[in-house]
Structures are given as C-alpha cells and as structure tokens.
Amino acid sequence: MDDAPGTSGAGGQDLQPRQCFAGEQAIHLERGQLVTEASRPVPRAALGAGAAAGLLALRVFAVIVGLMVIYTFIGQLR
C-alpha cells in the first residue's frame, strides 16, 4: 500500500521541522496538520476478499443483534 499523503507515518514526514511558513506567517504545525493537507483523502486500502467478507459478516451480525435489542426495547414499551 502507498504511504498516505499528509500523514507522518512510514513516509518519514515526522522528521520534518516542527514549523513551516506560509508567506510571512510562521505556522507552528507539521505540514500534515494544515487543513489543506489533512483534507486530502488517504488512498483506499486494498481489503482482501476474506477480510471484506469477515467485516461484512460482523456488520450483519451486529445489525441483527442490534435489531434484537431494539425489539426488546419496543417490547418493554407495551
């Protein structure tokens, strides 16, 4: 997977100076913290078929159990 832009992870941006400048103004932020940088979406991760299926199964299971809780809640109202 590619390094995500604007993050201070494996891309080594953590080693950058703690201060950057925009025009005449000193900004005490890392580059990745600037709104312009942080607004850039990170690249999509490639999920394997197994991982995607596992997540989907967990999601469906959570929805089913959540519906059970809601059903119980409605039952308590009667």
Place this chain on the structure above:
Amino acid sequence: MTVTELPLTGEDATRSRDRLQVHRARWHNRRWLLLWLLAGPGILAMLGENDGPSMIAYTADGAQYGLGFFVPFIPVLFAMAYICQEMCMRVGAVTHRGYGALVLQRYGRAWGWFGAADLTLTNLVTLVAEFVSIRVGLAYFHLGSGVAVALGVTLVLFTLSGGRYWRWERIALGLAAFNGLFLLAAVLVRPRAGAVVSSLSFVPFPGGNFNTLLLLLASTVGATVTPWMIFFQQSASADKGLTARDIKHGRYDTAAGAALGAVFGVGALIAGAALLTHNGSGVQGFTGAGFPGALTHVAGSAAGTVFALGLIEAGAVAILTICASTAYAAGECAGVSHSFNRSPINAAVFYAANVGIALLAAVVILIPGAPLLSIALNANVLATVLLPVSLVFMVMLANDTALMGPRANKHSTNAVAISVIAFVGLCGTAYGIDSFLQATHLIGS
C-alpha cells in the same frame, strides 16, 4: 521548510497558536506545563464515559451486590478502555485525521457511513439518558425537566461560542473535575476500609441467575467502553493538534483519564453499597431517581446532595463530549470542516450536528409520557452491541503501516486489543440475544 503555496485557514492559525505554547514548553523543558497543555482528549473520553447512566449503573451494582467483585472489576474495565483509547489517540496524532474520515477514505464510503449511522443512533439514545440523569439530579433540588433541558442546551451553546478547541476543551475539563463528587459521596457514606480492601479479591462473585449476570456484565461493560469514545478521542486528538511527538503525553492523558474514571466509578459503587443493608429498595436501574434521597436517608443530606450534584455533572460533561463526537463524525463523513477551531459560518455542518443532536434529545425528554426509563436502560446495551465493529476498524487503522509507519500496533497490543474486542462482543451479544429470547418468551426470565 518553506511552504508558500499552501493556503492557510483560520483553523490553521488558531491551532498554530496552541502548538506554539507546546513548542515553547518542550523547548524550555517545562514538563508539568507540557503535560497540562497536552492533556484533554483522554481525560474527557474517560470521564465523559463516567456519565449519568454509568454512574447509576455502578451505584446500582453496589446497592444490589455490595463491593465484592465490582471494586476490582471496574478498574479492569478501564484498563480495557485504555487499550482502545490509546489506539485512537495514537492514530489521531499520527494521521491528523478523525476516525470517521479515515474509515470512510481508507475502507470505503459504505463503512464510513455505517459507522456514523451507528454512532448517531447510540449517541441520540445515550444523550436522552444524559438529560434524564441531569433531571434526576435536579429533581433532588425540586427542579423539573424544563430546567434540565435548558441547562444542557445552554451548556452546549456556551462551549461552542468561542470558536476555539482549547476553550471548549478547558471548559469541559473544568466540569469533568467535578466527577470527583462521586468519590466525595463515597467518603461521606463512611465505608469500612476493611470491606473495601477485602473486596479487591474479586469475591464474592455476584449471585443470581445467568440472565442477571449477563445484564450485569453487558451494562457494566457498556458503562466503560462505547463507540462515541472512539470517534471522540481520535478526532479531538487531531483537532487539538497532537503529533507523533506527543504520543507519550497522549498516553499519560489517557492513563490519567482511565485512573480517574476507575476511582470515581468505584466511588459511586461504594456510595451505592451503603444502601445494600437497606436492600437497595426503590433504587434499582434508572429509578435511580431514588439514589440521592436514599443516600440522604442512610448517610445524611450532604451525601445525597453531593450525589445529586454528581449526577448533574456526569450528564452535563457527557452531553458535551457525545455531541462533539457526533459533530466530528458528521463533518468527517460529509467531507466538510469539522473543528472547534472554525467559526459556525465556516463549519456549519459541524456546529449544526453538535447543537442539533442535543436539541433532538432534549425534545424527547420533554415529551409527556416518553419511555425515558427504557431508553436509558437500553442505551448502554445498544452501544455494547455495536461497539465491536468500531473496535475492529480501530485495530485495522492502528495496524495500517502505510498510515502509521513505525507507530503501528505491536503484536502484544494486538493480542490484548483482540481479547478486549472478543470480551466486549461476547457480553453484548449474549445479553442482546438473551433479552430478545426472553422478550419473545422463547426462554423464561
């Protein structure tokens, strides 16, 4: 490095002022100042979760079962919460992005919106319970629902009025300090020191049937780790401007929050245990409206008053943090500005979500005959059921070396985190299924 092409926003300038203080404190090696400047998201996440329903759950545990088992169990749960929240802080500090934004961008819009929908649902239900908590506290002083709603909504509006994260955070932290009222309540009921110490051995294990035990575990787990904490701490860490260099202090902040949360939670438990010899009559569950009065009867008016004030505080702080987590999620998933450091004009969705969900919960409170008791009781359970999905994505993000680089999870962290997810999932699922089977009369209660 010179960055001349990058346009600056007011949010950058405001955050930069806060970070300048951090740089100076670090440069001059002022450790305590640095700790003060970097503290916030961790303590607020943990003490925000020591909310009204949670404190009433702990108190009810004490009133029904006494000190045994729960005095050591609550700190264990907060240790589990630390494992989850440390990952949130670390991912926020390294990526400078909130949980909702990262899930949406990294794993697809569907997963991002699913998470946001879960969060909104559980937050709305929990917020209703927070307003109920304030109402219960105020009822001790003969004040009604209208005052509770006015207090909660005014507090949200007041904290948002500064247009600055630092201001919002410090007001919330100042309020959260009063979570210590539960410890004071514990002192005022004059517990036997020997009983507290001997309860550290996890015995006696709570009696009762299997269903009761599941309810006990699910509601107590749900009182300690919830989805909004994940959204909140990662987004707040990014909004505060934490960087990879601040991770050590972020851990201190989270650990301090967990320690305080556990101590104050145990305080509520000890206060509740004073009612054990009085059979805890009339104080079970969210009829916790009776707790302050019952404590007054058992330990004097000071204990009752302190407990009632504690409930008001617990609800108020949770309203702030839960509304903030909703606002972060809404802004991140919509791909628009989502920071306390922006003005309402420049971050309309963020501010609208923050105020909107508070108003929605407030309206429910004002509906005559609304099933507030049932809503409050089911809030923690619903959060526990939906939590494992959020936690799995959290672990995936914390393991994503493309995002996290050398700060990705270690194998030992993963082993503990997966154990926590399994435990939380098991408790929530078991209770969800069990209560459903009882409701449909497929098994006896």
